[in-house]
Amino acid sequence: MELEPGATLEEVNQAYKDLVFVWHPDRIPKDNLRLQQKAQDKLKAINEAREKLRSLKTKHQTTHHSPPPQQEKPSQTAYKPHSPPPQQEKPSQTTQKPPKQNSDLSGKDYSRANLSNKDLSGRNLSYANLSGANLSDTFMHKVNLRGANLSEANLFRANLLLADLREANLRAANLIGADLSGADLRGADLTGARIRSGERLLVKLVGTNLAGAIMPDGSIFQ
Template sequence: MSELERYYRVLELEPGATLEEVNQAYKDLVFVWHPDRIPQDNLRLQQKAQDKLKAINEARDKLRSIKVKHQPTTYSHPHQHQPTTYSTPHPSHQPHPPQPKKPPQTGYEPSSKNTDLSGKDFSRANLSNKDLSGRNLSFANLSGANLSDTFMHKVNLRGADLSEANLFRANLLLADMREANLRSANLIGADLSGADLRGADLTGARIRSGDRLLVKLIGANLAGAIMPDGSIHQ
């Protein structure tokens, strides 16, 4: 079995499944295997859930990177009619060279060329289900933005304004969120495993349902962070 076939099998999909099917399978499996749904005293199942989530995250990460890479491709491909950031001669139906500069101001579309989005204004933007992995969004304005189910693996959000943002089920594995403003943000179901949250402000952020913690913080660095109740994490 090839690596690609193994990734599809982990997500319980047939080879060649669409990006939408990959996203949905990922959400379904994370819901099933999230450690918060398993009794904390059942160490065997907790470990199994951790292993499953690691494999699920890796499979979606690999499949999404492959599929996104084949959309704005650099080879001669039918999809090349979409605007690119190169100055490549192409049919006359693309007469406006400056157009590639517009997406960050309107609706962000995943592109391997738009890696540096530092300081951009995405306040109240709908970025749900986008792939922002590896992007530089340091000091960006994402206040009130919809980031539900957004894939943000290793994203740089240092100093970013995420106040009142909806991060429901967002994947923020290994994200740099130092000094980020997360005041009143919705973090229910978010995965912040390994994220750097030193000095972040989480005052009033939603992370619990009753006494149950619904945010994954395995390996996260919370030193000096202001917690939802206003206390400073030591």
């Protein structure tokens, strides 16, 4: 990912964003199958590298930030015969680790939550309540948002590439600048959602499945 040894988690995330922007298939001519395949391979390698680095960083931080167990100081007085042995301290409980990348967050309540710039790629957020949540610039590549409530959510420039948004509630959501390429929006409700500036469409919908979706103007996509 073109990173120096010892790069921080923030630097890993920024490098991932830069490389995804460079190698996004939408930037490659559709009729150039060789470059399209190369872009797909690059994205796969970038995702795998990012996951490995995130895993190593999380493990490193957990190891180096957990306090060492305190040891008892040896007693300077000798114990008499038959005297009970000193009681040993119980090992301190370790801090709970953060949820794994593939954690099941289905049905969770994140209404009005600030999730801007978070990486939710691949997470299961089906039927979660994200109404009014700030999801601007959030990475949600291949996220499962089936049946989720995203009404009035701010999805400005959110990456929803290949996301599952079937039957999702996107009423009055801000989708300006969002990338919904390859996403599944069958049966989704986009009534009143912001997708245009005047007559200009400002949402990427390359390969998006909109069958049966309610469009912002209330019409049903055929």
